[in-house]
């Protein structure tokens with residue numbers, strides 16, 4: 001049985017919405033829980049509203065073998081939360097997901113799923129009832145607990161997000177064309193929940209002050225002066241505490257930084273993100289990762305991808321009966 005609130009109006013059956021949503025890299029070093037970058041790696045979610053009361057799933061790609069095919073699936077949970085807040089219910093859904101972003105690796109897979117689901121639920125409403133992207137930011141940030149992945153997944157580009165009490169906001173900055181994101185995704189997972197549990201409850205004033213300076217510098221480096229990316233990506237709040245849970249990634253980051261490349265933990269890890277300044281550095285980084293991992297982490301399979309900044313964010317297509 002689907003959870004139903006009988007007195008609410010039902011979404012009309014026979015509608016189909018497709019949402020393409022980018023992977024995202026949060027933190028970028030010192031921007032813990034606030035900065036995030038959308039990447040050209042996309043999941044696609046198609047939802048059809050049914051009249052039969054059924055929940056149907058067609059899952060392919062990442063997680064196809066392991067994700068649940070019932071109301072506990074993250075997309076269904078997020079859609080139900082969205083419908084409830086919008087004052088609607090559904091009479092069944094067919095979920096078709098083509099998942100490309102790796103799960104539990106620090107590339108915002110849960111945020112992508114939640115953003116795609118809430119965006120799809122909103123798009124299934126009658127057009128006069130639909131909410132804007134700031135409404136989607138609010139609900140998805142609440143679900144994730146922080147806005148740094150969902151904001152770039154919704155808006156694209158480099159998102160700077162903040163929280164006032166229980167209200168979330170975000171604005172976008174334009175990334176310098178020279179900046180090239182490269183990700184090295186290891187074959188081991190680390191859940192965000194486990195990575196957050198490693199952080200101390202408080203940090204000292206000196207660390208906080210150092211981190212503030214680097215976060216400000218990072219925005220200047222990403223937008224105007226990419227030659228400052230190495231200094232701008234230094235963080236004092238999270239990576240050192242989490243290193244024990246991702247030793248191969250921490251070793252690769254240390255070596256890349258010693259060689260002058262702006263390497264950080266992507267999100268809660270264990271993916272390594274490098275922000276290269278131009279094609280020549282990007283080529284050096286790819287070569288460096290190849291040689292370092294072959295010599296030092298032969299038991300780990302790394303998927304290395306040279307990407308670009310996604311500037312579109314979540315894109316919606318709707319077909320009505």
Ligand SMILES: Nc1ncnc2c1ncn2[C@@H]1O[C@H](COP(=O)(O)OP(=O)(O)OP(=O)(O)O)[C@@H](O)[C@H]1O
Pocket residue numbers: 024026043063067073074075097099102103104105106107108109110111112113149190191192193266267268269
């Ligand atoms: N497309 C999806 N469909 C359904 N569930 C998903 C999907 N993507 C992620 N999930 C769920 O979210 C979990 C991963 O979330 P988690 O927050 O630990 O990592 P992440 O989002 O990939 O990384 P990070 O938040 O550090 O960027 C998966 O194990 C799975 O349960």
Ligand SMILES: N[C@@H](CCO)C(=O)O
Pocket residue numbers: 026027032033034146148149192195196238267268
């Ligand atoms: N800011 C988050 C990103 C992962 O969801 C963290 O580092 O825990």
